[in-house]
Amino acid sequence: MVPAKRKPPAVTRRQRASAHATPRNDDTILLEFSMSPLTQGASVGRYVSRSLEIIDQSNLPYRLNPMGTVIEGPWDAVLGVVKSCWERMKEDCDRVSTIVKIDYRKGKTGRLESKIASVEKTLGRKLKT
Amino acid sequence: MVPAKRKPPAVTRRQRASAHATPRNDDTILLEFSMSPLTQGASVGRYVSRSLEIIDQSNLPYRLNPMGTVIEGPWDAVLGVVKSCWERMKEDCDRVSTIVKIDYRKGKTGRLESKIASVEKTLGRKLKT
Amino acid sequence: MVPAKRKPPAVTRRQRASAHATPRNDDTILLEFSMSPLTQGASVGRYVSRSLEIIDQSNLPYRLNPMGTVIEGPWDAVLGVVKSCWERMKEDCDRVSTIVKIDYRKGKTGRLESKIASVEKTLGRKLKT
Amino acid sequence: MVPAKRKPPAVTRRQRASAHATPRNDDTILLEFSMSPLTQGASVGRYVSRSLEIIDQSNLPYRLNPMGTVIEGPWDAVLGVVKSCWERMKEDCDRVSTIVKIDYRKGKTGRLESKIASVEKTLGRKLKT
Numbered sequence: 001m002v003p004a005k006r007k008p009p010a011v012t013r014r015q016r017a018s019a020h021a022t023p024r025n026d027d028t029i030l031l032e033f034s035m036s037p038l039t040q041g042a043s044v045g046r047y048v049s050r051s052l053e054i055i056d057q058s059n060l061p062y063r064l065n066p067m068g069t070v071i072e073g074p075w076d077a078v079l080g081v082v083k084s085c086w087e088r089m090k091e092d093c094d095r096v097s098t099i100v101k102i103d104y105r106k107g108k109t110g111r112l113e114s115k116i117a118s119v120e121k122t123l124g125r126k127l128k129t
Numbered sequence: 130m131v132p133a134k135r136k137p138p139a140v141t142r143r144q145r146a147s148a149h150a151t152p153r154n155d156d157t158i159l160l161e162f163s164m165s166p167l168t169q170g171a172s173v174g175r176y177v178s179r180s181l182e183i184i185d186q187s188n189l190p191y192r193l194n195p196m197g198t199v200i201e202g203p204w205d206a207v208l209g210v211v212k213s214c215w216e217r218m219k220e221d222c223d224r225v226s227t228i229v230k231i232d233y234r235k236g237k238t239g240r241l242e243s244k245i246a247s248v249e250k251t252l253g254r255k256l257k258t
Numbered sequence: 259m260v261p262a263k264r265k266p267p268a269v270t271r272r273q274r275a276s277a278h279a280t281p282r283n284d285d286t287i288l289l290e291f292s293m294s295p296l297t298q299g300a301s302v303g304r305y306v307s308r309s310l311e312i313i314d315q316s317n318l319p320y321r322l323n324p325m326g327t328v329i330e331g332p333w334d335a336v337l338g339v340v341k342s343c344w345e346r347m348k349e350d351c352d353r354v355s356t357i358v359k360i361d362y363r364k365g366k367t368g369r370l371e372s373k374i375a376s377v378e379k380t381l382g383r384k385l386k387t
Numbered sequence: 388m389v390p391a392k393r394k395p396p397a398v399t400r401r402q403r404a405s406a407h408a409t410p411r412n413d414d415t416i417l418l419e420f421s422m423s424p425l426t427q428g429a430s431v432g433r434y435v436s437r438s439l440e441i442i443d444q445s446n447l448p449y450r451l452n453p454m455g456t457v458i459e460g461p462w463d464a465v466l467g468v469v470k471s472c473w474e475r476m477k478e479d480c481d482r483v484s485t486i487v488k489i490d491y492r493k494g495k496t497g498r499l500e501s502k503i504a505s506v507e508k509t510l511g512r513k514l515k516t
Binding site for chain 3: 241
Binding site: 165166167168169170171173223224226228 | 423424425426427428429431481482484486
């Protein structure tokens with residue numbers, strides 16, 4: 001997307017600050033969401049499964065846990081997956097409730113694994129994951 | 130679900146209500162979010178104020194409360210505002226935490242006011258809002 | 259709020275630090291929650307109203323918004339209200355979903371009003387609340 | 388807590404099912420939470436590790452994921468763990484932000500594993516967990 005530049009000019013403080021804001025790594029977020037219909041009774045596994053199908057086919061790295069799914073990627077890609085799940089669910093569910101948590105940390109990727117690894121390293125042992 | 134009608138009569142109040150359920154309004158969501166830097170210390174009011182500036186200028190109906198802001202509108206418009214706030218905040222905050230709750234109810238709009246009004250009507254008195 | 263003191267005794271840095279950590283104000287939290295049954299269909303206002311009845315009778319300061327209720331008080335008192343709402347709801351709802359956000363800031367109270375006021379002061383105008 | 392029973396009567400399938408709905412199991416909730424200081428900079432792993440130490444020592448079943456920890460147990464036990472983590476964190480963090488999601492389903496336990504298994508069964512394959 002960013003064309004290669006020949007002979008880069010000297011970099012001023014101001015330019016460095018704005019380079020700081022370049023889109024490359026900045027855009028990666030860690031997002032957890034859970035989405036449920038309020039209109040289909042206590043068993044909503046069937047609807048959650050359809051969301052997981054959409055997430056799995058997005059090719060974004062993800063992890064399913066008992067209370068939600070964590071996806072890593074650029075804002076638009078990840079939020080696009082959440083929107084697709086919502087559009088599918090509202091096809092036959094008249095009320096849909098969604099919770100989203102987003103953790104952005106400048107210049108960091110691979111956090112699906114590294115955040116847990118960091119806690120385990122601090123404690124010096126494996127935790128239940 | 131709605132059977133086709135031949136020779137549609139003039140539009141009654143009831144029909145107008147059902148037109149309410151066309152895909153156009155279906156897209157309306159109620160979204161609450163809060164977004165904070167983890168890197169700027171305990172006082173984050175300055176950063177929250179910048180988000181409120183963006184929200185206020187979006188011309189979408191909204192309500193600020195002590196723990197977040199509720200916005201009503203179509204998915205793309207509302208999530209676009211959240212993204213704009215995030216992009217502004219990450220310009221000078223290296224870690225940003227965001228919580229989003231989305232409530233979708235088919236064919237309903239004006240819920241910024243109607244949800245509270247409904248609870249007050251049920252209880253037969255005004256509540257603290 | 260703090261009465262003026264004549265002839266204050268010498269206060270060491272250590273004493274000031276430990277006074278800072280006294281339990282009195284420390285325990286105050288700002289908590290927002292929303293609680294819904296998944297088993298009662300799209301209209302849950304009746305169940306939300308029962309929660310508001312419990313909150314209103316707790317005598318804790320609170321504010322209802324379109325996506326939840328914000329309560330201020332000590333941890334045990336506020337979480338006790340949330341538990342009471344949950345116990346009432348599970349009497350006739352087989353599945354109940356609850357979201358809680360808690361904001362703790364050392365030594366601060368009256369934040370139901372002051373947080374919004376601070377944003378409005380920064381922006382120099384009233385916002386929609 | 389459960390008194391020893393002498394000569395237990397024959398238990399029919401129906402009785403076993405209704406015993407399933409007694410207050411004992413009713414109290415089990417699935418709770419996910421994440422808790423972070425806003426005052427310690429971008430790296431909060433050290434503080435999260437202290438929470439995991441408390442969770443791990445509670446002997447309640449739990450699972451750590453990249454965005455939070457899911458604990459299963461009775462309301463008071465699980466919320467007691469959350470409170471302990473908060474009390475530890477506020478010892479040296481002046482502002483602490485906490486998000487809690489609670490999923491209650493009458494008469495169900497073992498959901499740390501069964502919720503994921505149910506989605507995998509519906510889709511007929513393993514998912515990334």
